[in-house]
Amino acid sequence: MSDTTYIGEIIENTDSDFIAMAKDYHQLPSVGSFLKITLGLTNIYAVTTSLAAGGDDNRMMMAMGMPLDELVTKQPQIADVLTFQFTGVLIGFSETGVYKGYLTNQPILHSFVKRCNEAEILLIAQDMNFLNTLVHAKDINNIEILAAVLRTLYCLKGEGPVGYDYLVCAGKKILSLSGYDRGLINSVFAKVDSQRR
Amino acid sequence: MRGKVIKGSLSGGFEVKLNDGEYIEDVNVGNFVIAEGQKHKFFSLVVDAKIDSADSQALLDTDKENDSLIRDIINGSAVFEILSIAPMLMIAKEEEAKPGEKRIKQVKTIAPHCSEVRFAEEGDIFDVFGMPSDINFEIGTPIDMDIPICLNLNKFVERSNGIFGKSGTGKSFSTRVILAGIIKSRLATNLIFDMHNEYGWEGTDEGQDRSCKGLKQLFNADVEIFTLDGASARERKVARFTEVEIPYSQIAASDILMLGKELNLTPTAEEVMIALEKKYKERWLHEILNMDPLEMEDIAQEIGVNSKSLNALYSRLQKIERLPFVKEDGRVDRDAVDEIMKHLQESKNVVVEFGTNQNLLSYILVANILTRRIHARYTKLTEKALAQKNFKVKPLIITVEEAHRFLDPSIARNTIFGTIAREMRKNKVTLLVVDQRPSKIDDEIISQLGTRLTLKLNDDADISSVLTGVSKAKTLRNILDNLEEKQQALCLGYAAPMPFVFTPRLYNEAFYRDIGYQDFTVAPDHAGFAALISDLMPEDDE
Numbered sequence: 001m002s003d004t005t006y007i008g009e010i011i012e013n014t015d016s017d018f019i020a021m022a023k024d025y026h027q028l029p030s031v032g033s034f035l036k037i038t039l040g041l042t043n044i045y046a047v048t049t050s051l052a053a054g055g056d057d058n059r060m061m062m063a064m065g066m067p068l069d070e071l072v073t074k075q076p077q078i079a080d081v082l083t084f085q086f087t088g089v090l091i092g093f094s095e096t097g098v099y100k101g102y103l104t105n106q107p108i109l110h111s112f113v114k115r116c117n118e119a120e121i122l123l124i125a126q127d128m129n130f131l132n133t134l135v136h137a138k139d140i141n142n143i144e145i146l147a148a149v150l151r152t153l154y155c156l157k158g159e160g161p162v163g164y165d166y167l168v169c170a171g172k173k174i175l176s177l178s179g180y181d182r183g184l185i186n187s188v189f190a191k192v193d194s195q196r197r
Numbered sequence: 198m199r200g201k202v203i204k205g206s207l208s209g210g211f212e213v214k215l216n217d218g219e220y221i222e223d224v225n226v227g228n229f230v231i232a233e234g235q236k237h238k239f240f241s242l243v244v245d246a247k248i249d250s251a252d253s254q255a256l257l258d259t260d261k262e263n264d265s266l267i268r269d270i271i272n273g274s275a276v277f278e279i280l281s282i283a284p285m286l287m288i289a290k291e292e293e294a295k296p297g298e299k300r301i302k303q304v305k306t307i308a309p310h311c312s313e314v315r316f317a318e319e320g321d322i323f324d325v326f327g328m329p330s331d332i333n334f335e336i337g338t339p340i341d342m343d344i345p346i347c348l349n350l351n352k353f354v355e356r357s358n359g360i361f362g363k364s365g366t367g368k369s370f371s372t373r374v375i376l377a378g379i380i381k382s383r384l385a386t387n388l389i390f391d392m393h394n395e396y397g398w399e400g401t402d403e404g405q406d407r408s409c410k411g412l413k414q415l416f417n418a419d420v421e422i423f424t425l426d427g428a429s430a431r432e433r434k435v436a437r438f439t440e441v442e443i444p445y446s447q448i449a450a451s452d453i454l455m456l457g458k459e460l461n462l463t464p465t466a467e468e469v470m471i472a473l474e475k476k477y478k479e480r481w482l483h484e485i486l487n488m489d490p491l492e493m494e495d496i497a498q499e500i501g502v503n504s505k506s507l508n509a510l511y512s513r514l515q516k517i518e519r520l521p522f523v524k525e526d527g528r529v530d531r532d533a534v535d536e537i538m539k540h541l542q543e544s545k546n547v548v549v550e551f552g553t554n555q556n557l558l559s560y561i562l563v564a565n566i567l568t569r570r571i572h573a574r575y576t577k578l579t580e581k582a583l584a585q586k587n588f589k590v591k592p593l594i595i596t597v598e599e600a601h602r603f604l605d606p607s608i609a610r611n612t613i614f615g616t617i618a619r620e621m622r623k624n625k626v627t628l629l630v631v632d633q634r635p636s637k638i639d640d641e642i643i644s645q646l647g648t649r650l651t652l653k654l655n656d657d658a659d660i661s662s663v664l665t666g667v668s669k670a671k672t673l674r675n676i677l678d679n680l681e682e683k684q685q686a687l688c689l690g691y692a693a694p695m696p697f698v699f700t701p702r703l704y705n706e707a708f709y710r711d712i713g714y715q716d717f718t719v720a721p722d723h724a725g726f727a728a729l730i731s732d733l734m735p736e737d738d739e
Contacts, residue, residue, distance in 0.1 A: 164266070167266060167270075168266065168269045168270055169217075171266070171267075171269075171270030171274075172217065172270055172273065172274040175270060175271070175274045175275055176274060180251045180252045180255065180274070180275045182252070182254075182255055182258060182271070182275060185267065185270060185271070186267065189264075189266055189267055189270070192266075
């Protein structure tokens with residue numbers, strides 16, 4: 001019996017990232033959310049880096065004057081034409097509950113992608129090495145993704161002194177990883193800060 | 198405090214970056230810290246602190262100063278605090294110590310990059326300064342620590358030493374503490390010229406305006422008080438004292454020359470006095486003070502000096518004649534030097550109080566006359582000791598306040614105090630120089646002082662002077678500049694394994710008890726009384 005809790009399926013991948021097609025546009029992950037791909041006893045973890053949607057390559061998309069849900073209800077064939085994709089950058093893996101901030105193998109095509117639960121996110125967050133990947137990954141919006149990840153972690157750690165201290169540690173780590181790029185710190189935490197207040 | 202060595206050199210010391218979560222304000226200049234090398238602990242002194250950054254622009258970016266999150270992120274990472282520490286000694290770690298080799302050595306190498314740095318702990322302090330004992334005398338506590346720090350009195354009494362500090366910094370209290378330590382240790386005898394009657398019978402606590410015990414009250418039979426003013430001593434209820442009277446014949450021309458400023462002597466005075474001394478020998482002062490003014494011209498001609506100069510000297514010397522303790526030879530009952538020497542040879546300590554004669558004229562005159570003659574006696578004694586192997590001379594320490602008046606560069610070479618300071622311990626006589634203007638003391642003499650204990654000084658010249666002939670003077674200067682106004686001192690020199698800043702020990706009831714004082718005017722409690730009886734009449738063991 002196939003697993004129905006997945007939100008996407010990998011349709012393209014490299015050593016460090018992948019593209020997945022969303023199972024349902026209602027369940028698209030947000031940028032900066034934590035993902036996992038399970039291969040046997042191993043969970044490979046990733047962070048969502050972008051979202052994209054497209055239609056029939058032979059026909060130009062056009063405005064229909066109604067929300068997507070209403071459009072799909074009135075014209076069900078539209079759902080078959082529209083595709084929703086998301087990309088993820090790989091950050092680490094776990095085996096038997098122990099998280100490692102590096103990769104030993106990559107997900108394979110057609111692997112299912114799921115959301116991480118809170119416990120898994122906190123497990124990943126114990127080790128700040130995932131920030132290294134997010135700071136240095138090419139062709140992604142590093143600022144938005146880092147800010148989104150930190151907002152999530154701040155909420156999970158608790159919006160008090162524990163969460164605040166975590167943000168300070170993460171900020172110091174990002175500063176060090178970025179060669180003391182204060183511009184990056186200011187931009188990222190301006191977006192975390194607005195949420196925090 | 199925790200940090201890591203990030204930079205350093207043998208000559209310039211180490212730079213230490215504080216670990217995350219550590220506060221620079223918890224560290225003070227003068228704190229002891231340990232840099233943990235692989236094989237040695239580097240016992241160091243915090244000498245400076247500064248703000249630095251990985252990116253100089255970060256220092257100028259203060260726009261985010263109101264955002265506590267950004268500030269907390271930047272602090273300690275992009276912008277951080279650096280401590281400059283001066284390694285003073287290196288201690289071989291126990292597992293690395295080689296048999297037969299000293300564990301504590303002078304610093305000859307540096308701690309590796311990223312060596313952990315922490316505050317020194319009790320064990321580290323005792324490793325370096327030793328545990329308190331009679332010889333290893335507790336003089337206070339390291340700053341921000343509550344453990345004793347000690348001075349090696351064995352070494353302290355070997356050389357001349359200095360206690361410096363501007364007025365009101367606790368100089369007299371520190372001097373009293375050290376003198377009490379030396380008396381208790383019995384390593385040397387003391388001759389103390391007590392200008393303000395602070396050391397002998399009873400002193401006053403400047404800050405709290407109450408009396409404190411003098412050395413006589415603390416050590417009773419081990420201390421003898423001599424005074425130039427019996428009436429004052431009686432009024433102050435000094436238990437037992439001997440009056441000092443100086444006969445004219447004991448005052449040499451060289452003694453008067455030291456009083457140039459006080460007597461306003463003319464430049465020709467020296468020439469006239471030498472001529473008088475040549476003719477009349479030790480009666481020269483008697484002769485001039487009793488000279489008939491009508492005969493003055495003839496006498497001047499006879500001894501080959503200008504009569505006006507002789508007349509001027511005669512007028513100036515009237516001040517000496519008016520001193521109540523200076524008397525014609527026939528009116529002096531006993532020789533004070535004989536009496537003082539008798540006590541010193543019995544290993545007693547002598548305090549010379551000045552009573553109401555608290556003027557520099559009296560002080561310089563008496564200190565010089567007594568010291569000159571006592572030094573001569575000690576010179577003979579040490580010669581005797583050299584000849585007779587079984588004869589030993591106990592070192593004598595002469596404590597002198599307002600020392601710059603005796604050791605001024607213009608006169609230091611000719612005075613007995615200059616001689617004592619320069620000859621070190623050759624004749625078993627050393628000085629304990631107490632002064633507030635060390636810059637006015639001859640540099641050569643300052644550099645001969647074995648141990649210097651310095652309280653707050655404001656004048657740049659005084660600070661430079663105290664550091665004359667000291668290695669790492671530049672780093673220590675910063676410490677001296679930042680001493681507290683009161684109750685903080687820097688000790689450096691021969692009796693200390695390394696320079697250290699400390700809070701001097703309080704001279705109070707607890708101190709009296711620690712050095713063995715018992716107040717017999719207070720009735721003991723029952724338990725104390727029973728213990729006393731038990732000590733006096735032990736029961737037979739059956």
